[in-house]
Amino acid sequence: MKKINVAIDGTSSSGKSTMAKALAKSVGYTYIDTGAMYRSVALFCLREGLIADGKVDSERLNAMLPAINISFKIEDGKQITYLNGENVENEIRGLEVSNNVSLVAAIAEVRHAMVRLQQQMGKDKGVVMDGRDIGTVVLPDAEIKLYVSTSPEIRAQRRFDEMRAKGDTSVTLDDIIANVKMRDHIDMTRAESPLRKADDAVEVDSGQFSTAEEQIAWAVNFFNDYMEKEGK
Numbered sequence: 001m002k003k004i005n006v007a008i009d010g011t012s013s014s015g016k017s018t019m020a021k022a023l024a025k026s027v028g029y030t031y032i033d034t035g036a037m038y039r040s041v042a043l044f045c046l047r048e049g050l051i052a053d054g055k056v057d058s059e060r061l062n063a064m065l066p067a068i069n070i071s072f073k074i075e076d077g078k079q080i081t082y083l084n085g086e087n088v089e090n091e092i093r094g095l096e097v098s099n100n101v102s103l104v105a106a107i108a109e110v111r112h113a114m115v116r117l118q119q120q121m122g123k124d125k126g127v128v129m130d131g132r133d134i135g136t137v138v139l140p141d142a143e144i145k146l147y148v149s150t151s152p153e154i155r156a157q158r159r160f161d162e163m164r165a166k167g168d169t170s171v172t173l174d175d176i177i178a179n180v181k182m183r184d185h186i187d188m189t190r191a192e193s194p195l196r197k198a199d200d201a202v203e204v205d206s207g208q209f210s211t212a213e214e215q216i217a218w219a220v221n222f223f224n225d226y227m228e229k230e231g232k
Contacts, residue, residue: 002232003029003126006223007135009195010148012098012183013155015206015215019148020130021079022216027128027223032121033072034131034138035101036081037114039092040070042101044083051100062109070117095163095171098179102186105132111192132187135198144226146219147197150207152180 006023010016017033024031041061044050048064050057071082080089091097104110111133118138122129129138135145149155156177163171187195197203202222209215226232 001227004143004227004232005122005125005139005141006128006144006146007139007142007198007201008128008130008146008148009132009135009198009201010130010146010204010206011150011155011187011195012180013159014148014150015158015209015212016130016146016148018212019206019215019219020128022212023219023223024128026216026220028126030121030127031079032118032127032129033079033081034114034118034129034134036072036089036092037070037117038105038110038131039097039101040081040083040088041068041110041114042097042104043088043092044068045104046096046100051103054103056100056103056107058107058109061104061107065109065113094168095175095179098183102183102190106186106190106192108192115193132195133193135201136196137193140198143230144223145198145201146204146222147201148204148206150205152177152184154207156180 006020006029008016008020017035021031021033023029045056045061050061069084073080073082080087081092082088115138118129121127122139131138135142135147156173159176159180160173204218206215209218
């Protein structure tokens with residue numbers, strides 16, 4: 001069966017990563033979590049003291065980009081993110097990284113470096129990749145493009161529940177709503193590859209689904225219908 005690429009873009013905490021990961025597993029494709037890549041760079045910046053007063057020392061960061069190595073490994077059936085050989089999967093999901101990742105992702109040199117790596121990962125097809133600029137910049141020729149979002153309040157509640165389930169009680173729902181709105185603003189207004197729906201993308205309101213399982217089932221059905229229609 002001929003393989004294709006699937007590009008899934010959308011706002012933070014819209015369920016796109018959960019959907020993308022499950023879709024890839026269901027159809028036997030490789031999942032590329034581009035958000036984890038930018039989060040890893042943000043974590044690197046925080047550790048190196050490159051972020052202060054809501055600003056990134058982009059000059060120092062650009063000089064240090066060659067020293068940042070990001071990779072993925074499958075462990076116990078789960079994809080784990082590694083930063084320079086260290087498992088950072090849990091640390092990159094914290095609120096401190098969430099509050100700074102959009103600042104880092106807005107830097108042109110960072111995006112160029114990540115896009116080159118992401119395009120290399122997708123050159124042989126058979127990947128499901130999610131992020132902010134996958135269908136518009138990274139994989140503009142992807143056969144399936146989806147744009148996933150819903151209201152900030154619904155997205156924040158999901159993120160809040162997820163953090164509580166992991167035992168993180170350090171933040172309030174209001175904190176997360178503020179974070180979601182801030183990230184939307186930065187992602188949509190940045191000069192370099194802003195978040196937007198590709199002209200040929202199918203828009204998906206994730207608020208219509210009662211559970212993550214419903215959202216995943218919709219994506220799998222959409223993929224299978226496309227492959228059947230195209231005879232792939």
